[in-house]
Amino acid sequence: MTRNAEPSYQFGPFQLDLSEHVLLRDGQRVPLTPKVFDVLRLLVQNSGHLVTKEMLLTEVWPGSFVEEANINRSISVLRKALGESALGQTYIETVPKLGYRFLAPVAEVPLAGLESRAPTPDRVAVDLGADHGDSRFVSSRAVAGTVVALVAVGFGCYAVLGLREREKHAAILTPVHKQVTFTGIEAAPTLSPDGRRVAYVSYGSPERTVMVQELAGGRPLPIFSAPEVGRLRWSPDGSDLMFWSRGGGKNGIYVMPQLGGTPRRVAGGLFTACWSPDGSTIAVAQYLAAKISFLDLRTREPRTVALTGVHRWIWDMDWSPITNQLVFASDDNEGHYSIWTMRPDGSSQNRILVGDTEISSARWAPGAAGIYYSRRANETVSLNKLIRQPGDGAWKAVEAPLVSGLETDGAFAVSADGGSLVYSRSSFHSNLWTVEVGGSATSPRLETRELTHGTSLIERPRVSPDGNWVAFNIGRESLANVYIMPITGGAPKQLTFLKSFSVGPVWSPDGKSIAFVSTESGTRRVWLVAANGGSARALSSDHVSDTSEVVWSSASRILYQQVENRNFQGLDLQSQQERPLVRDGSVGWIASPVPSPDGKRIAVAWNRRPTRGIWIIDGEQGRETPLYEAPTPPLVIGWSADGTSIYALDGGRPIYRGLFARFGETLTEAKILKVSVSDGKAQSIALPFNEVGGVSMTPDGRTFVCAVYSSRSDVWVVSDFDTLPGHQSARR
Template sequence: MSEQTTIGKIDAGSGDRAVRGGPPGFTAGDALVQPSLNRISIHGRVAQVEPKVMQVLVLMAERPGAVIARETFLDTVWAGTVADDYLLNRAVSELRKIFDDDAQAPRYIETIRKAGYRLIAPIAPAKVAAVVAAPATDPSAAGPPEPDAQSAGQAAGSGAFRALRNRPVLYGLAAACVAAAAAAVFLVGSRPAGNASGVAGYDVRPLTSFVGRELEPALSPDGSRVAFIWDGGDGAFDVYVKTIGSEDVLNLTNSDADERHPVWSADGRTLLFARSDGAGISIMRVSALGGGVTRVSGDDAATEIRGMSLSPDGAQVAYARRENATSPYRIVLATLESGERRIVSSPEPGSLGDMDPRFARDGASIVFVRAVNEVTKDLYRLTPDGGEPTRLTFDNHKINGLAWSPHGERLLFTSTRSGTYGLWSMDPNGEDLRPVALGNENVQQPSTATGVDAIAFEQWMHRSQLRQIDLASRTELDAGRFVRSTRWDSNPAWSPDGARIAFASNRSGPYGIWVSDRDGRNAVQIADFDGAFVDNPAWSPDGARIAFDGSPEGKTAIFTVSPEGGAPQRIVDGPGDNRNPAWSRDGAWIYFESNRSGAWRIHAQPAAGGPPVTITAGSGAHPRESADGSRLLYSKPDARGLWQRPREDWRAGAASGSEALLMADLEPRDGANWVPARDGVYFVRRAAEGMPALSLFEHANSSVTDVVALPPSFEGWGLDLSPDETQVIFSELVMRESDLRLAVPRN
C-alpha cells in the first residue's frame, strides 16, 4: 500500500452487519466514534447508526481532509448492490444531524460540489485506557516529582509484546473498546497529574519488540500513542504510530527513502518528520491517522540530519544537519510558513558538531549536544537568535539523546558518565545533577510529553565480535569460545610475536583496552578511563607498549600502556583530537590522525618525544606503514581508495614526497578495514551490487582477489594480519537490534 494509509478496511460484503475487526474507535471533533458498535457519542448523547452510515463515516476518516468522490462511496460502501446518490445523501444527512453540523457552515462534513464529501473535523484515536497520568488541566496543580535516583522495577512479563515477523503496511489501531479490557491488565493504573504520593520508583515496560530497529520514540501530547521509526528488519526507516498498551501499529509512510525524527504537533493531529532521499533533506507532514504526506520545508544543501524539534507554537523547527561527511553538524532554525532558514550554531571545524536540538517548553532557548566526536559530547544551550552558547555539562562522555522532564523543570539526557548508558537529570543551568534509576536499562533517546508522567526510550541490543580467517584454506577458524563475548569487541591487533591480541571492549561495563591469548583465553583489561571512551590499540614493534586513543578530558589524545597493565602515559596531545595511532616498523615514530588544523590529516611524532610533523596536505585517516616500511599508507574520510606516499625521515620537518592512489576499491566507510601484507593489502571490498568480501590487492600486478565472502550487511571495526601472515582477525557487527521501552511511576 502507498502512503495513503488507512485506519481500517471496509468489509464490502458485510451487508448490514457492523464493521468488524478493522476500524478502531476514534474521535471526530467532539464525537467518540465506535465502528464495531455502530455507535457515535457526542455531548452526552449516544446515537446508534446503520452499518452503511458508519461505513460512510469511516471511509472519510480513513483520509481526513481528503475529498472522497461520490463514486468511491457507492463502489465501496454499497459494492455489489444497486445504489444511487439518494442513499449516500441520506447517510451524510444523518451524520450531520448527529453532529449538529450545518452544511452551509460545516464543522464536520463539507460538501464539495460535483466532487463528493470530506471530513474536516479533527481526527484522533480514542484513548480508552491511560498507561500514564493525563496532563494536568489546572496550571497551578503541583506536578509529580521530577525523576531522581529512586529505584526502578523490572518490566512486567505479562505485558510483553509478540515480535512482528513481517513488515506491516498497516496493523490497525485495534478496536479501542475491545482493547480496553486487555490494556487494563497491562497498564499501570492511572493517577491524576499532580498526585506525588506513593511514588516509589519507576516501572519499565515494553513498548515494541519487533524484528529490526525501532528508534527515535516521540510520545503524543496526550500520552496515548508513541511515534517512532522502524526499518522492518532490513529496509529503509519509515514512520509508525503505536497505541500504548496494545499491539496496534499504524504505518504512516512506506517509501524507499529514509525517514527520521518524528515530532508531534501540539494538538496530536499531525506529525512532522525528516526525509532523506539523496537530494537534500525535506521536512514532511502527515496525519497521525495516515494519508498523504506534504512537504513543508526543504534543505537541498543538507546531506545528513541528526535530530529535530518543533517549537511550542508550531511555527519553527530546529534540526541538526551537515553538508558533507567532513563538515560538522550545525543547528538550523527553519520557519515553516515562510521557508526561511538560519544557521544558529557554529561548532569548531573538524569536530562532529551540534546535534539533537530540543526547544525549551517556553520556546526561549534550545538545548543541544555538542560533539567533538562520537565519544566526546556535552550539553549546551543557546537562544533561537543564535550567539555564543552556554555549556551545561563538562563530562566529555558519550551522550545519545535528551528531553525535557514531563513538567519542563529539568533536563533528561543519556550519558556514559557512569560507564554504560544511563539516564541523568539536571536543572536547566546544568546544576543538581542526579541519576534516574531505571534498573539495568540501557537508555537511549528519551522522549517525554508535557504533563505526561512517563519516559519513552530506546533500548539497544548491539554486539560486535571478533572473527579469525585462515588465509591458506580461506575459511573461518574456530578459535574457541573465549575469543567471542556477548558484548562489544572491536579493533583487534596482533602482538609482534603473534601470541596475543589486544582489542577494545566493554566486557566489564565501561570501554577499556584488553589483552588476551590469541585464542581469547586469559583476557585482562589493561587500561580504562572510568567510562571515557578508549579505542584503537596498536602494539609497538618490540611488544613492550600498546598505544591507544582515549578522551578522559574531552579532547582525544594518544596514550601508551604496558601489555601487563599500569598507568597509561599520554604521549600525543595538543590542539584538536588525535586518534588511530600506528607505529612505524622501526619503532621510531608514531603516526596518527588529527583535526588540529580544522581537517583530518596524518601526522607523525617521534616515539621518544618531540614535535609532530604534518604528513598529508589534504585529508587522511588510519595511517599504517607498508610491510617493508618504505611507504606510508592511509585512507581518506571523504574519498574512495587507499593512498600512499614514500616513507621519509620526517625529522626534516615536513613531508616532501608526492601522494599517490594505491588502489581505488576501498570505500570511506571501510577506512579502517585494511591491513598491509608483504605482497599487497588485505581489505574489505564491496562489489557494485554491494556484496562485501575480504580481498587481497596484489602489488605485483595490481589485481584484486576475493578471499572470503562477508555477509551483505557487513560492518566492521578494524582488521589486522598475524605476523606470520597466516591469519586475519577483524571485528564484525553481529547484532543491531533496538526496541522501545516506557518508564512510568510506580504507585
C-alpha cells in the same frame, strides 16, 4: 463485618495493621503510600533477617520493571516516617550491595486484642447493613454525623498541609516501565504529542523501516523504508513525522504524514533537527560548523545562526512553545559535553551545564519548568533534570537522577503533557571471532571460530606482527583495559590495570611493545606498555581524538589521530618531535592509516573531495594519490605481504555503539575488500556476521580477527518518570 484475619505487628511506639493497611504511632496514623507500606510489611515480617533487593522488587513491584533507586527512595521515606534521625533509634539496617534488615524487636498482636480497641477519628468502622447488637456498628444518623465531621476535619487538614502533603506523596511515586515491542529489532522511538502513538525504526533486513503504532493496541504500520533512517520527531500537532535518511537515493531530512503518504525532502545532509512550536519551521544543526539553520517550510527560505563557544557536534535539540527558546546538547573537541539554551534569532546563548560524561539528548519539560537530559554512567544511562532556581532563575541540576540504570543509547522523547517517556532498551556485547579464508578468488571458503565467550564488550583487535597473538580491549566507556591472547585461543592476559578508558592497542613492528590511548591522566594521550607486561607510561601530548586511533608507522614513530579527525600527528619516540601526516588537514577527515610492508607508503581512508575513498600517501616523495573511490571510505586494515594489495573493511547501515567501538560505530553487511594497488580494482568477501566492529588480519592475509556483536533492542514507555515536586503533568 468480619475482618480479614491478617496479623498486626508491634515495634517500639508503632503498630503495623495489615488488615487496615495502616501504620500507627502511639495510636496516630503515619501516612505511607501503598508501595512504601508494602516495603515496611516485608521488612517487619522478616525482622532480624536479610531482605534482598531482589525480594523487594519481586514482592512489592511484581510484573513491573523498576530501578533500584525506587527501593532506595522508599527506604529513605520509611526512615523519615519512623523518625530514625530524631529519636536516635535505628530500625532499618543497610546491608551493602545486598539489601536491608529490620533491627527492632517485633511482636505479633492478637486480632482479638486489636478489635477491642475503641475507634479513633483515624479509624472508624462502618457497616450500614449489619446487626446493631455488635458494638462496631452504629446508627445511620451517627454515621452521617461522623462522616460530616471527618470531611470537615479533612478539608481543614488539606488547607493547612496542602501542597506540602501532595508533594511528599508525589515524591515517592515510582516510574513504571511498559514494553511496547517484542521482536528485539526496534529502536529510535518517539512519542506523539498526545502520548497515544509511538513511531520507531525497525531494523529488519534488507532496509530499516519507520513504523507507527497505537499504544492502546493494534498492528504497527510501516510508512517509510531506506538503508539508514533515524532521528524521528513528531510535528507539534501530531499530523507529520520528520526523520533523517541516507542511502538508496533517499538522502536528507524528510517530512511525511504520520499514517503514510509521499515523503517530502526538506533539507539535505545532516540529521539533527527539531520543529518550531507552530510547526512552520525546522531547526537543523550543522556538523562541525557551529551553526544552526532555520528553514521556513512555507517559503523554503533558510537563515543561519552562528553559535558561540566551541561546538563539534550537536546531538539533540528541542524548541519550547512557552519561552520560544531552543535547548541543545553538544560536545567540543576536548571531550566536554554541554547543554545550551538560545533564542531563535541567536541571542541569549547560554551554557547551563557542562561535564565530561556523554549527554546525548536534551528536551524541555512541560511548561518549560525544567530540562530533561540523558547522561551516560559507565555501562548505563540515567535520565536527569535541570530546574530553575527561584530568584535569580539560574539552572541547577537535580542531585538524584529521575530514572537510572537504563540500557539505552541515551535518546528519548517525552509526550507533550509530560506524562510519558519513550526510549529503546538496548543490550549488546561482543566477542572475538577468527575467519580463515580458503578456496579461490571466485569461490572463497570461510571457516569461523569463536575466540572469546561471554557477555563482555571486547573490541579493537590487532594481530601481532608474527601472526601469533591478538591484542584487544575489554570494558565499557570510562573503564577499559588492554589484553592479549594467542590467536589460536586461550585465556586472555591483562596487560594494563589503569582505572580509566584505555583502548586501541597496536603492536610495535618488533612485537615487543604495545601502544594504546588512555584517559588515565585526565586527558587522552598515547601510552606504551611492554607486550610481556609491566608498567605503562604516557608518551604524547593531550591532543588525541576521541576516536583513540593510533598506529606504528615505523620502529621509532607512532601516528595518532588529532582532535577533529582531519590529520594524524607523527610522534618520534627518540626525539619526541611531532609532525603531521599530511600537508593540508583541512581537505577532509582522514582515518585508519596502515604502513606498507616496506614502510615507504601509508594507505588511509580519506573523505577528501572530490575523490573519497582509499588513498596512498608516499612518505618519501610526499605524493597523495587516490586509489579506490567510495562515497563512504572503507577502513584500511592491512597490506598484502608483497605490497601489491590493500585490505579494507566496508559495509552498510552503521550502528552507533559509543567510543568503545572504532569511530563509535559498527557495521552491518560487513565485507572485506582486497584492492589492487596497480589499478584500484577490488574483490570482496562478505563476513558471515550480522554486526561487526573492529577487524584485524594476519600478515599473510588468510585470517581475519573480528569483533562480532550480539544485541537486542525494543521500545519501552515509562509513566510517572518525573516524581519531583512542581512537575506539571496533565495526567495527574
